[in-house]
Amino acid sequence: MNIFNSNSSKSCLLISKGFFVIIGLLLVDWVGAQSLSGVTNIRDTSYSTPIAYEKTKKDFPNIKIVLELNSKTVKEKREVNFCKIGKRRLKLNIFSPVIKSKEPRTAVLIIHGGGWRSGSPSQHYPLAQKLAQLGYVCYVPEYRLSTEALFPAAIYDVKSAIRWVRKNAVKHNVASNKIVVLGFSAGGEMAAFMGTTGNMPLFEGANCTTDVTSDVNAVVDIDGTLSFVHPDGGEGDDSKGTSAATYWFGYSKIENPKLWETASPLSFVSAQTPPTLFINSAISRMHAGREDYIKVLNEHNIYSEVHTFEGAPHSFCLFEPWFDPTVKFIDSFLNKTFDN
Secondary structure: OOOOOOOOOOOOEEEEOOEEEEOOOOOOOOOOOOOOOOOOOOOOOOOOHHHHHHHHOOOOOOOEEOOOOOOOOEEEEEEEEEEEEOOEEEEEEEEEEOOOOOOOEEEEEEEOOOOOOOOOHHHHHHHHHHHHHOOOEEEEEOOOOOOOOOOOHHHHHHHHHHHHHHHOHHHHOEEEEEEEEEEEOHHHHHHHHHHHOOOOHHHOOOOOOOOOOOOOOEEEEEOOOOOOOOOOOOOOOOEOEOOHHHHHHOOOOOOOHHHHHHOOHHHOOOOOOOOEEEEEOOOHHHHOOHHHHHHHHHHOOOOEEEEEOOOOOOOHHHEEOOHHHHHHHHHHHHHHHHOO
């Protein structure tokens, strides 16, 4: 049974103010009739920092790639296993301050972009290193891309990473009530999804570290859409080839609009959503649904900020002159949120 098949008479899903009510459903198979054509098990290298640089510098010739730091103030632990699914081991990288702190630090989990299909955690090592210099403990996990598994596998993986961070909070001297999820592009969408679906059984999975909660305490969404079905969005245009989201869902938007709506953070924003920072480029479709999302936050007196780099390209956070201001926005927001 596939509960995301909108033609199934067994599916009874009610949406009310962002809460998903599941009535009389047993989640057995998420794949069902979904197309597996995109599950090639071949790494998609179409999005990387060098490739983004070559495309972006045509319009912004003065940009510079932000390189990894060689800093004695940051210690790193790489290739740490956080979840095992069958024979597949998911790994993350940890960046933390060398200087010890008497108080538990804020944890920041960074999710890379790439259309849920490409990209790499390594693209955000410079950001993790910079934030670690400022006193944060940063975790940069991998997750299964659509070349390997369809939605909601990536959601399960990031939830597992969040739970792993909370499980190891004392060991890493981080505060279990100061866990931040930050993401860029597709990672930004997933970061917002983490913030709106914490501890929601439908999206938890049963793979790893299931004895702790997956809720997060703040969200940083860098140019990630809030809705796959919002009229201002651009996801799902398959006219010139299969779109990234269509590959991820295994259905086009026309074939299964309910699934596309279900995967949207905007469908779940509520009084339980944590404070959220939006950092955006000049490309409006990359933050589709943002104003509707913020409206709900405002109704519940939940703090949010928006910072837009006028004229900036989508991949702005990977390059100077936007990288340093991005870091400052993040640091300022988290200091306000946690009253550091």
